[in-house]
Amino acid sequence: MSDYNPQEIEARYQKIWDQQGAAHADIEPLRSAKGAARQKYYVLEMLPYPSGTLHMGHMRNYTIGDAIARFKRLRGFNVIHPLGWDSFGLPAENAAIQRGIHPRDWTNANIIELKRACQRFGFSYDWRREISSCEPEYYRWNQWLFLRMLERGLAYRKRSRVNWCPQCMTVLANEQVVEGCCWRHEDTQVEAKEIEQWFLKITDYAEQLLEDMSQIEAGWPERVLTMQRNWIGKSHGARVRFAVEGKVAAAGNAVPNDAAMHIDVFTTRIDTIYGATAIILAPDHALVPKLLEGNPQRAALDAEAHRLKQKTVRAEDVATAEKEGFFTGRMAVNPFNGEKIPVWCANFVLSGYGTGAVMAVPAHDQRDFEFCRKYGLPVRIVLEPPPGVAEKMATVDGASLAESYTGNFRLRGSGPYDGLISEEAIRRMTADAEKGGFGEGKIVYRLKDWGISRQRYWGTPIPIIYCTACGMVPVPDDQLPVLLPPNLAVAGQGRSPLENVPEFVNVKCPRCDGMARRETDTMDTFVDSSWYYYRYTDPQNDRAPFDKDVTAYWAPVDQYIGGIVHAILHLMYSRFFCKVMRDMGMVTHDEPFLRLFCQGTVLKGGTAMSKSKGNVVGAIDIAEKYGCDTARMYTLFAAPPEKDMEWDERSIEGCSRFLHKAYRLVSRHAAWARTAASAAGATAFDAARATDAEKSLLRRAHQTLKRVTHDFEVRWHFNTSVALLMELVNELQAQEPLEKNINPAVAKEVLEIFVLMLAPIAPHIAEEFWSQLGHSQGLTHASWPAWNEDLARAEMVEVVLQVNGKVRGRLTVEAGLPEDELSARALGDPRIAQWMSGKRVMKKVVVPDKLVNIVVA
């Protein structure tokens, strides 16, 4: 057993770092021209929600970030590494209601606990920059930003059908609906409800959100960009206008001819329009009631439309769900050929996408095919299928077609467009539609505006006042923040809890001084986390969210680290806010996060740790049992950071053992290495006359340094870095007793390189080693060493000898041996000769310093 006492060492250096402000970002560059040369590095972990349970899963995220922050400091960067709290939100409110305590108290108690754990782990956060989104000093700027968006037409109010979670008793954003259910209550189906809502116009930025991905492509995981691209869902197509016939076809009853009535459809396959055999509207399309006017079955059909509209299906059933619909009784005219086709209404057409109406081309769209077959609508083939598919299709006519053909090919049955290939037909027909005034090329997005209203207490009040005389009035800037009332209000059925607080609701109109009411909804907490990374750069500012010039130095974030769960929501909203703030002149860049890293989950028993599953490994418990350096090291060692890792209580012992071993080794030799090296050292030691043991040790140290540097700079595989450090210590141990075998100057150099590489991973013990090696200034003042290529290079290399691709021997030779010399030596090897006897050499493959392969027959 060594004397290594992690508890004592960790407490001691945490105190010293604290006193030194070792984790503080240097603000000097902002003040002086001299400092401006110092390059900043902004490393950030995603704003944590301060929930009650605190386990190693959380700590992994911070351990990765801290290793990077410490590494970059050693590399000379002016590092900013802050942490704060995403402290508004439903869990606090729910916990508060259950336990009868105020959300603020519950939240703050959790923050204290979480902060204590972060400090116990020695994470180098600049705590002067700590923020908490539930504090008025923070959320007043949510309100300020909201008002700016309102001025720019980016915030608006509309009555809309929303996703309502009966468990949360609140509205959910589209992104918060997972497979038709609430993202927080996987078993609770989301209901449709009509309600007045505030929206942010993220759709205005759809194109930029897509385009600017080119700026971050190199630094973001491909799959996150793919998910965002899918979510934005851009598609190119055409809008085509179909006139509606002025007669009720089914009953034959004449109604007034409505020349103005027409239906716009959106299609990506205008080339198939000659095969359209119906027009289909979403059940809640605005024209449906009008189309049903005068229809003798109107009441029944209204009811049917309502039924189809209300029917929500679980997402996994959606693709297989029965398509249902009805004929409206009206006919529309295909503008390309004048053909009259029936207008239907069906559940599988979505009102929120495109124009909410489609043309049904059953021969060339599988959904249309299923629908038309079911209701006996004709199927007409207007594309020649390509060879291969042709055998199956060309011989059949629409009536006997088994499934739709959705590919691209040559047109037929399409009048003047016959013989064109799909792509060309789309171009020409779109142009013709435009010329004819009945259509145009159109791009549509799947992305919808961001509904931010929440009927909840624990969030940022939306700074709006409704005056009976003046209407909707924004709260003037000088009246911000609109404070949450201190007393917790309890939620009513679907109404905001704040409705029940008269002293909050009743207010004088800022314009006319008359009686008015406040908006009682609060903001989605994703608003809080959409711009907090700027606030860190100037956290005390009480005149603005942040100072433009201060933020210009620190932002954008160079390295962002967080879970893949936020791939769409948080990251898309933040990118949107960044662009809005850029347009407002507050920041100068297009993208807030240059590089993104998504770490894997920490599993216990194969599933993510969670209180409800009862499989949490408490962070503080681990720090107390092994010390935080061991916990940090194990977290980095067990798996590459992007992969999920299983927490194995036995495996952590290996890291504990390693640090004890290292402690024994360093503490046993530190005094000798530093005194003997300075007494006899620098001048006496001559690298050219080094012993084999010394050369080998120096080579190992410099090779390790080279590879660890690479792991930190580009690969981000800290597990291999830790393995390399273990190998280095093993080699040092193999050279024991060092006093006898190794020149102290060599020992000192190797030990120092080791300690500096250890510093980002296990900073406390590294700091102790550094001090034992005679450095009165801490690692804060140290620099990452540069490797010496000459020392790293091996003098002797082992070359593999193969015969017909099989390893038959090995040869240790001088490095850099020419090919012919190497192959001559290989052929001279007795083991190789044995395998070659009686055979003819067909070919020799020589890879210098690596291998010789002799092919014989």
Added chain:
RNA sequence: GCGGAAGUGGCGGAACUGGCAGACGCGCAGGACUUAGGAUCCUGUGGCCGAAAGGCUGUGGGGGUUCAAAUCCCUCCUUCCGCACCA
């Protein structure tokens, strides 16, 4: 259904540009030291054959390219993730 990622010992994982598969660690087995060991140190540890030297085999299955494949290509299987009536 569409798209993406992955599959290597008993386990976590390594192998960076096609060039010694299994680094490092866990676990396991044997040994040393010891009053003791769950401390520490040493040795061994993919499978099969063999006393050993050594041989054969081996990176999800099958096929291919190559002097050489965990790595490249084709195909199939499995797992995980994302999207899912988006016209």
